[in-house]
Amino acid sequence: MRARKLALPLVMAASLAVPAALAAPAVARPQAAPSGCDPTQTAPVYRGKVPSPKQVLGFELGERQATAAESDRYLETVAAKSERVLSGTLARTAQGRPLNYAIAGRPELLSKAGLAKVRLEAGLLRDPRTPDALAKRITARGVPILWVSGNVHGNEPSGTDAALRVLRDLGDRSDCAATSILDNALVIVLPTQNPDGREADTRQNAYGFDMNRDWFARTQPETDGKLEMLNEYPPALYIDAHEMGGTSYFFPPNADPIYHETPEQAVGWINDLYGAAMATEFTRQGIDFFNRDVYDLFYQGYGDSVPTSAFHAAGMTFEKGGDSPYPERVKEQYLTQWVTLSAAARDRHRILGEWRQMTVDAYTQGKAGKLEPNQIYNPPNQIDRPVPDRPVRSYFLRDDDPSKRDEVRTIVRRLQRMGVDVKRLVRPLTVPDFKAYGHPEAKTTLPSGTYWISMAQGQKHWIQAMLNEDSYTPFPYFYDVTAWSLPLLGNVSGGSSGAVLHPRAVPVRTPPAPRPGHDGRAPKIGILQLSAASSAARQSAGWLRHRLDRDWKLPFTPLTPADVAAGKLAGVEVLLTPDGPAKPAHDALGATGRAALQQWTRDGGRYVGWQGGTELAALLGLTTATLSEPTSDIPGTLFRVQVDGTSPLAAGVGATAWNFTSYDPVMKASSGVVVSYPETDSPGWFVSGFERGASELGGTAAVVDQPVGAGRSVLFAAEPNFRAFTDGTAKLLYNAILGRDPSKATAPQAGATAEAARQAAALPSYESPIRVSVKAADAAKAASILRSAGATWAESRGGGVVHYVIDNPRGLPTDHHPFAGRLPSLIRRAGIHPVAVTLP
Incomplete structure (x- = not known):
């Protein structure tokens, strides 16, 4: 079925009354998967309505990499030939290429009314105000929305071809393995998230962005369009198919650290439902795999962490070794996608029930001001830093500085577009325990016009992820940055409170995106x-x-x-x-x-x-x-800095800013200093994110x-x-x-x-280096590990810590580096509790 993207917004509950559309089933109830129907050992039976890839493209999927245009052509063919599939375009890239998707399901679900009903039911389950009786009726007959996506890194192509195989099977197979998925889920297939990168064979998109780091900021049109559709069709499962170095396969459980606001039910799905199903199948077939290593679930900008925190989905990264032959890569990517979809269909009732419960739990936690604690999922790792016990019931963003208006409204817009309820004070509010970012608690009167974000929402986990003062890194392993708070990144005033407050506040409309442009004459x-x-x-x-x-x-x-x-x-x-x-x-x-x-x-x-x-x-x-x-360990951290207000650079900035720092050179100057780090013993010193030894920055430029x-x-x-x-x-x-x-x-x-x-x-020249820091007592064991991995390094010592820097002249990311990904497990097995392990 061919259709353009439906431009209907996600319909949320306008009242607590039972909608008429849900009073009685509008479509046939989904059927449970037949007992004994094995998802991989059932022989495929094709109806013949959908042409094979070879008939359309001239080759079978997996024989060679399909181009972005070939991927689009086959997707459109399946949609045109199968009543179970419709297609559309969710965005266009900087170079004008479409991001085409397909929706697969029972034909009655793909009508305009059927899709509207699926969205309505998903919205009701995600609304903690929905009556329990109505939620139970939806979980009894509704279907979860399952996403399969590939190729966010353009030079990791096999996930695309595998997703097209999945789409063909859903569109044309009539055996029980395929129909059990169609009867119990709505599947959205986004074969390539980065067609510009696919065509250029580059990890990044045309603007040089790694779009697996762009999820919360949505700076790129590809990411923005994808999240717009995810909010229309919120996932209970999001598969993000990648490639890595070597020949093995990674699927979750993930490595530590895992962000503290990751709901436990989602972790249970990832580890015990989907991870276990894949492990069983890979073991049966004798396929090499690993988990609980390399790939964490911490930074809130990934294609697994954002679906998990923001949508309460099982967000999962799959990684197949790119050194394997292409047919093998596509085959194993297809296997993980098909096994996972099958497991979701088999446990439809559990998934919908727990998906609903995560929203209710988030609301209850937010109302009580309770933050989730840090946890270790892979002993003998240890928690280095617990989440503070301080309750957080509200966040506030001040809007009384005209020079920061665009930045404040950008944050409000980002929150609202992810389903967060934002209100505005209509009267001044005295907050007894207001904790401004980077400052101690103090009784404060916030002016009218201040934005108020209550934590008593189904999106409580996402609110904390985006408005936190600190990420509270639990374990010193860093696959990416450790600080990403929107107010700090935007350098806007705000803070939090744990008090029970009843402010006079009104809802606000979603602000428009800031108008692009500049003030004054543009220089050449x-x-x-x-x-x-x-x-x-x-x-x-x-x-x-x-x-x-x-x-x-x-x-x-x-x-x-x-x-x-x-x-x-x-x-x-x-x-x-x-x-x-x-x-x-x-x-x-x-x-x-x-x-x-x-x-x-x-x-x-x-x-x-x-x-x-x-x-x-x-x-x-x-x-x-x-x-x-630098002699410190600063893997991607926000530091408060002082700004000289007399400088032309300070216009609209304010007396302080938040400087993002990641193993950057320490700069000193006796004149012309416009922005500087405070002295470490001064009240102005504050750090959001991980640091060890950062006192060397105190007083520098x-x-x-x-x-x-x-x-x-x-x-x-x-x-x-x-x-x-x-x-x-x-x-x-x-x-x-x-x-x-x-x-x-x-x-x-x-x-x-x-x-x-x-x-x-005299500065060393490093390209995307690997950094390992250990206590001096562990130096001999650490050096032995590095030698066994084949590393050569530069070494420095200070403050009882030994720092190893391993150059990476080809600029390889961790997942494509020959040994970087193995270092954390080697260090753990050696009994070393590291100061920091930072991977590119």
Whole structure:
């Protein structure tokens, strides 16, 4: 059946009365799966209505990788030929390619009325106000919504071909294994989440984003459209099919850490229902697999963690070793998808009942102000940091600073678009225990207009995940970042309370997205990408291109070191130099390019750089700021920093900001410091996320702004535009591009710039390194582990800790690295409790 995406919103309960559509069944009740119908050992029986892949594409799925266009063609063919399938487009990529999906189910469910009923029932189950009697009737005859998705990383293709095989089987098979799924579920198949990356054979999309990190921020059209549809068709199961290095297969249970607001019923499904079913089948067939290792469930931006926290689904990452032959990869991806769908269909009643119960439990916890505790799921791991006992019943976002209005409304919009109820105070409210972000509790009167988010909601887990002051990392293993609080990322004022409050507040409409654009005259901008090969350079430049294109509407000219040497800086007024390998770029510039860049800056150019771009500026003598390699462990953490209000960079920022830091160089400067870290013993020092040894940052510079002849260098130690969601520090970058020059500035001395260049030249050059830190007493065992894995490393010691840094010159992510993923389990088996293990 062919249809465009239905533009109907998710229908929530308008009242507690039983809707007429649910008073009696509108369609036949689903049938239980026949006993003895094995999902994998039942011989497939095809009706012949749907042509085979070979008839449509000229090859069977798995013989070779289908292109994005071929995937779309076969999906549309199945939808056109089968009354059990309809299709649509949920988004278009930056390059204009469609994200096509299919919905498979009993034909009566795929009518306009049938789909509306499924959405209505899902909405009622997700609403804690729904009467129990009505919820029980829905769980008795309703169907769960199950999602199968693949290829969020464009160079991990096999999940797409497997999902198309699943779709064909649901559309055409008549045997009991297929009909039991169709009778007991509605299945949504999204074969490729990243068609631009699939066509380019790149992990990231066209803007250089790893879209398996973009789920809460929704900066990319692919992610935004996907989540829009997930809210229309909320999942009880979300499969995210990936590939990794090697030949084995990973499926959950997951590694520690698992985010504390992960509902226990969902963990039970993941581990004991789906994980157990797959383990049984893989064992029966003698297929190699592993679990409880490498892949955690912590960062709230993944394709498994967000469906779990936000939708109470079983969000699961599947990883097949990409070194296996392609037919094997597709076969095993298909196997996990089919076994999991079959298990969900078999336990339909349990799933709907527990899906409903998670919403009720979340509401009850939120009303009581109870946060879920940290837990360890894989002994002998230990909890390093418990979740505080302090109750949290409400969050507040202040809206009394006009310069932060867009950032505040962006947060409100993100919450509401995920089903969170947000209200606004119509009168001032005195809160006895208000805990402003990064400050102790204090009696505070919040003004009218403040946004109020009660935790007494079915979305309590998601509210905590998005508005937390800290993620309370339980275990020092980091597959990704450890801080992502929306108010801190946006640098807006707010906080929480555990008091029982009865504010006068009214619901608010979802704010529109901020209008893109900029204030003032746009200078001629160049972006100097330091390397085409470096993953760090591609991502940092891609995040920047997205910000300039989509948010600020600032045109730019992309440049390479060779372009600079060829004289293409002529006419450029602001040169933006994102992260990347500085020393190779310094060499690639050559004497001609280096001289041209130095002269351009001295003649009035504005050089704005960060991370590798800052290091390059120091190598070129464009700053007196010195850089040194960090000795701390900071895997992706938010630090409160002080902002000099007299600087042009401070416009609309405020006295403080939240700086995202991840093993960035420590920067010191005696002049031109615009943003700095507070002293560690001062009230201003506050950290959200994991850190060990971060006191080395106390009193150092985060941003410097210094004159260079008639020009200027503005340098950030860390990434100000991380994944295009650090909106607070992105405003500093915006001001660096469009703001005026400082009114007073002292020219740097040649001796000071030479010292800065010397120290920059002494910095090590790492590409996406692996970092392991252990107590000195465990150093010998740790070194033995690294040797056994085949690693070579740089080693440093300090404060009773030994730090190992293993270079990763190809920039491989953990799941494609030959040994990175094995290190946590090797360390655990050696009896080492690490200080930190940070994987790329």
